[in-house]
Amino acid sequence: MSLLEALRDSKQKRLDELFTFLRFPSVSAQSKHAADIRKCADWLRGRLSGMGLKCQIMETAGHPVVYAEKIVDLNKPTVLIYGHYDVQPPEPFELWRSGPFSPTLENGSIVARGSTDDKGQIYAHIAAVETHLTTTGTLPLNVKLMIEGEEEISSANLPGFIEKHRDLLKADIVVVSDGSQYAPGQPSVTHGLRGLVFIEIKVTGPNRDVHSGSFGGIINNPLNALCKIVAGLKDADNRVTVEGFYNDVLPTTDFEKRMWAKLPTDDRKFAGELGVPELVGESGFSTLERIWRRPTLDLNGITGGYQGEGAKTIIPSWATCKITMRLVPNQYPKKIMKAASAKIEALSPKGVTVEVFEHDGVPAVETPTDGPWLEAAGRALKTGFGVDPVFMKEGGSIPVVQVFKEKLGLDTLLIGFGQKDDGAHSPNERFRCEDFENGCRTATALLSELGAVKR
Numbered sequence: 001m002s003l004l005e006a007l008r009d010s011k012q013k014r015l016d017e018l019f020t021f022l023r024f025p026s027v028s029a030q031s032k033h034a035a036d037i038r039k040c041a042d043w044l045r046g047r048l049s050g051m052g053l054k055c056q057i058m059e060t061a062g063h064p065v066v067y068a069e070k071i072v073d074l075n076k077p078t079v080l081i082y083g084h085y086d087v088q089p090p091e092p093f094e095l096w097r098s099g100p101f102s103p104t105l106e107n108g109s110i111v112a113r114g115s116t117d118d119k120g121q122i123y124a125h126i127a128a129v130e131t132h133l134t135t136t137g138t139l140p141l142n143v144k145l146m147i148e149g150e151e152e153i154s155s156a157n158l159p160g161f162i163e164k165h166r167d168l169l170k171a172d173i174v175v176v177s178d179g180s181q182y183a184p185g186q187p188s189v190t191h192g193l194r195g196l197v198f199i200e201i202k203v204t205g206p207n208r209d210v211h212s213g214s215f216g217g218i219i220n221n222p223l224n225a226l227c228k229i230v231a232g233l234k235d236a237d238n239r240v241t242v243e244g245f246y247n248d249v250l251p252t253t254d255f256e257k258r259m260w261a262k263l264p265t266d267d268r269k270f271a272g273e274l275g276v277p278e279l280v281g282e283s284g285f286s287t288l289e290r291i292w293r294r295p296t297l298d299l300n301g302i303t304g305g306y307q308g309e310g311a312k313t314i315i316p317s318w319a320t321c322k323i324t325m326r327l328v329p330n331q332y333p334k335k336i337m338k339a340a341s342a343k344i345e346a347l348s349p350k351g352v353t354v355e356v357f358e359h360d361g362v363p364a365v366e367t368p369t370d371g372p373w374l375e376a377a378g379r380a381l382k383t384g385f386g387v388d389p390v391f392m393k394e395g396g397s398i399p400v401v402q403v404f405k406e407k408l409g410l411d412t413l414l415i416g417f418g419q420k421d422d423g424a425h426s427p428n429e430r431f432r433c434e435d436f437e438n439g440c441r442t443a444t445a446l447l448s449e450l451g452a453v454k455r
Contacts, residue, residue: 003444006135007127007437014127014440015110015433017047021085021119022103022112028063028086028153037063037149040085044147051130053145058165060157063149067168070129071142078142079450080171080410082400083122083178084151087114088425095427108433115431117424121177121417121439122147128443140451144171151178155400162407172455173373174404175446177439179416182263182392187381187442190414191369192292192393193401195327197336197361201226201344202320204353209305209314220351222319223304229354230299230321232347233340237283240297240325242343248330252293255369259391260288273421292393296326297340326395333361362399367411376449377413384442415442 001009024040027033041057041064048055048068055068063086071078090100090113098104103112110120125145132139146169148158162169182188205222206215235241267279267287281290290296304319306312325336341356348354368374369391381389394414401412417439423429 001135003131003135003448004441006131007440007444010127010131011437014123015436017127018110018120018123018436019103019112021123022110022114023101024085025090025101026086026114026149027089028150029089034063037086041066041149044085048126048145051126052133053129053143058161060150060161062153062157065149065158065161066147067145068147069142069144070133070139072139073142076141077173077450077453077455078144078171079447080144080146080169080174080404080408081122081125082174082176082404082412083125083145083147084118084149085122085147086149086152087117087119088152090427092427097428100427100429105433106430109430110433110436111428111430113429115429116180116418116422117429118151118178120431120436124417124436124439125175125177125443127440128447131440131444132447140448142171143447144169151400158400159403159407162403166408169408171408171410172453173450174401174408174410174412175415176398176401176412177415177417177443178398179394179414180418180420180422181416181435182390184419185385186387187385187389187438188392188416189374189377189381189389190394190416191374191391192329192366193364193397193414194292194295194393194395195331195333195362195364195402196397196399197325197327197333197340198359199323199325199337199340200320200357200359201229201323202318202355202357203229203304204318204355205351206315206317209317212313212315215315219315220349221315222352223316225349225352225354226302226304226319226321228349229344229347230302230323233297233323233343238281239283240295242297242336242339244339245295245297245336248332248335249295249328250330252289255391256293256393260286260292263288263390263392291395293328295328295331298324298326300324326397327361327364329364329366331364333363337361362397362402365398365401365405365412367414372453373411373413373450376453377415377446380442380446380449381415383445384438384440415446417442 026040053068100113203222300322302321305316
């Protein structure tokens with residue numbers, strides 16, 4: 001029996017197992033689910049051990065990491081497969097058509113929290129490993145799996161874990177499936193991720209909320225002041241006004257221009273799907289350049305003053321906001337944070353106190369666009385989906401990819417099996433059954449392809 005035939009015959013079994021995995025409310029952000037996180041990790045350990053892998057639960061300062069390995073021949077390549085078993089909070093519950101942890105099939109999709117992010121995608125790799133073992137009795141290369149429980153809360157303990165266990169995690173290449181295809185039926189290899197900088201601004205005025213009639217006109221309103229500061233961070237062409245913000249930005253490469261020219265794009269349709277009148281961004285760049293190759297600055301939230309029902313005529317004592325900046329290759333988080341803080345200070349008006357709180361940032365990541373590992377991934381995706389993959393970048397950030405490069409010296413193959421409209425982090429999150437099956441076929445073929453690479 002061939003590997004793909006074995007996958008076909010195990011379809012219902014794999015679906016049943018994924019449903020069991022999805023029933024664990026492994027919400028890392030909420031302490032009330034700490035026991036559920038542990039139960040989910042225990043279940044994973046039992047599942048992986050039952051397949052014949054050496055598996056253990058490894059403690060961190062937070063939620064544990066499930067680590068498993070099968071070393072078949074030290075002369076063969078080793079792949080490190082990363083995923084996460086924790087999920088986003090499911091609230092608001094009332095918007096779910098069924099229980100977020102009661103997986104259901106709906107119009108050809110698996111609907112449940114974590115179905116696409118990331119339980120369904122990492123389970124495709126688990127199924128691939130089992131398919132090889134049950135069909136051939138062995139694996140075509142050495143396999144290590146690291147499945148963590150804190151990705152949805154920024155993986156704060158993972159860099160230290162990787163540093164501590166560098167020898168255990170030695171490999172030739174990392175594989176991460178925690179994203180999407182370019183479009184339905186159009187698989188992709190992601191060769192770059194934008195970085196991230198996060199800052200907060202607090203503006204303080206009077207020592208208490210005061211009457212807007214008695215004091216309006218003689219003191220500066222912190223909310224007004226904050227809005228002026230934020231407005232001053234971008235110009236009419238949607239360019240960031242922070243001094244030196246674009247100094248280190250590299251131009252779009254010829255390779256990227258060639259690859260992206262092949263990708264179907266429809267700005268009007270994209271805008272319609274988002275429910276906005278039109279797309280707006282930095283002048284002089286295409287939509288794909290704006291989300292994959294250009295840096296950004298966005299206000300994420302603003303708080304201050306009265307926000308209850310009806311009117312309350314006050315000047316608030318304070319106002320705060322959160323801002324993120326997406327970075328591209330050659331930009332450095334600390335340098336950008338310092339420049340942004342200096343710009344905010346320059347924009348700060350009289351009569352208020354302005355504080356900037358700088359948080360940790362991560363740089364952008366790029367992986368080589370040629371070489372045997374990427375070629376192997378391309379062949380596996382064609383086997384799984386039936387068409388050649390395209391090359392794309394991702395506007396978001398996956399901090400662990402940079403950690404793998406920095407701590408282990410490893411590049412990462414980013415192969416997403418989901419879709420952009422799967423609703424990750426949203427009510428009624430879904431994972432199309434077709435994408436799960438294609439992902440299982442791809443992951444199975446990928447082990448064979450990577451095993452054949454000459455180191």
